[in-house]
Amino acid sequence: MKHVSSDRRKCLVIIPAFNEAGAILNTVRDIEKNAPSFDYVVINDNSFDGTREILEENSINHVDLPINSGIGAAVQTGYLYASRYGYTAAIQVDGDGQHDAAFLEEMASALYESDAGMVIGSRFIEKDGFQSTGLRRVGIRFFTGLIKLLTGAKVTDPTSGMRIVGKDIIDIFAFDYPKDYPEPETAVVILKKGYKIKEIPVKMKKRETGKSSISPIRSIYYMVKVPLACILAAWG
Amino acid sequence: MSDRIVWIVAIVDLIAIIYIANLVRIKRLELKYALIWFLVGILLLIFDLSPNLLYNLTRALGISLPINMLFFLGFGFVLMIIFTQTIVISNLTRKAKRLTQEVGLLNKRIDNLVERIHIDEAKQGDLKENIKEISEEEN
Numbered sequence: 001m002k003h004v005s006s007d008r009r010k011c012l013v014i015i016p017a018f019n020e021a022g023a024i025l026n027t028v029r030d031i032e033k034n035a036p037s038f039d040y041v042v043i044n045d046n047s048f049d050g051t052r053e054i055l056e057e058n059s060i061n062h063v064d065l066p067i068n069s070g071i072g073a074a075v076q077t078g079y080l081y082a083s084r085y086g087y088t089a090a091i092q093v094d095g096d097g098q099h100d101a102a103f104l105e106e107m108a109s110a111l112y113e114s115d116a117g118m119v120i121g122s123r124f125i126e127k128d129g130f131q132s133t134g135l136r137r138v139g140i141r142f143f144t145g146l147i148k149l150l151t152g153a154k155v156t157d158p159t160s161g162m163r164i165v166g167k168d169i170i171d172i173f174a175f176d177y178p179k180d181y182p183e184p185e186t187a188v189v190i191l192k193k194g195y196k197i198k199e200i201p202v203k204m205k206k207r208e209t210g211k212s213s214i215s216p217i218r219s220i221y222y223m224v225k226v227p228l229a230c231i232l233a234a235w236g
Numbered sequence: 237m238s239d240r241i242v243w244i245v246a247i248v249d250l251i252a253i254i255y256i257a258n259l260v261r262i263k264r265l266e267l268k269y270a271l272i273w274f275l276v277g278i279l280l281l282i283f284d285l286s287p288n289l290l291y292n293l294t295r296a297l298g299i300s301l302p303i304n305m306l307f308f309l310g311f312g313f314v315l316m317i318i319f320t321q322t323i324v325i326s327n328l329t330r331k332a333k334r335l336t337q338e339v340g341l342l343n344k345r346i347d348n349l350v351e352r353i354h355i356d357e358a359k360q361g362d363l364k365e366n367i368k369e370i371s372e373e374e375n
Binding site for chain 1: 332333336337339340341343344
């Protein structure tokens with residue numbers, strides 16, 4: 001077991017993986033190379049494509065969930081891990097290589113240098129890199145407006161998956177975390193609890209393999225569920 | 237309703253209530269969730285044995301046929317029962333999720349401990365070898 005004094009800075013990268021046998025090794029190596037000060041944990045959500053074997057053969061730090069539990073539960077397992085092992089910051093990186101590990105250190109120092117509970121990597125501050133597609137940007141703008149209305153705070157990229165959180169928020173997420181599509185909802189939760197959110201500019205790559213989890217049919221579910229979740233979260 | 241059907245319904249209803257009570261007794265059914273079924277059984281028995289009550293209630297609510305009143309009541313009960321079950325399912329889902337996460341984290345701790353024991357054993361093995369070699373040299 002790791003015993004670490006509480007004053008030391010310890011950052012954890014949470015990598016949820018469901019059937020990511022093709023990409024998981026690259027993702028982990030990218031983090032080891034570009035963010036060497038970070039620990040990482042892969043949460044294998046009961047994959048059946050050999051992800052587990054790859055993780056074991058390469059001695060990659062991982063937790064295997066015995067039952068497929070969905071993305072939200074997998075990420076929350078990471079926050080539980082961070083909470084129990086005394087991490088002072090945690091960031092989620094998806095197994096598919098859409099995020100750039102080079103930004104991890106930058107986001108961590110932004111978190112430690114500010115009084116914010118969460119730092120979001122925003123695509124829309126410097127308008128650089130992959131800017132998402134037309135209709136999706138309308139959706140993102142909608143959530144920016146909704147969060148402004150509910151909390152009074154401005155978040156330019158509320159759907160960004162690049163979010164690093166400090167110790168308090170780690171504990172909040174370990175206790176309660178949405179089942180799916182958590183980004184705008186958790187932003188509202190954090191702001192309503194009185195924490196600040198800071199945004200720093202990042203560049204995002206277009207995804208290399210696989211599809212967005214938000215297909216046309218799922219986007220209807222998204223646009224019903226997520227605004228409702230935001231409103232309920234603002235309610236208390 | 238003829239007397240015969242009244243008695244048939246009453247007997248079947250009583251058997252059902254006794255059956256549910258027995259399920260609770262042998263711990264196949266949680267008493268908490270059986271309560272609503274007892275309520276249904278007892279209300280059915282009351283309406284069955286006193287048709288006037290159902291008739292008066294029907295008239296009081298302005299419903300034209302007693303049978304429609306029955307359908308309405310039945311529908312209300314079914315909705316209520318399904319809703320309580322939705323709550324129960326949500327609870328179970330939450331608990332199953334947390335247990336899954338705990339099992340995953342515990343397995344990881346066990347793996348780490350086993351690995352550490354292997355390392356310790358290997359170290360102890362080396363130590364013994366060294367002691368042996370040293371004592372052999374001394375001899």
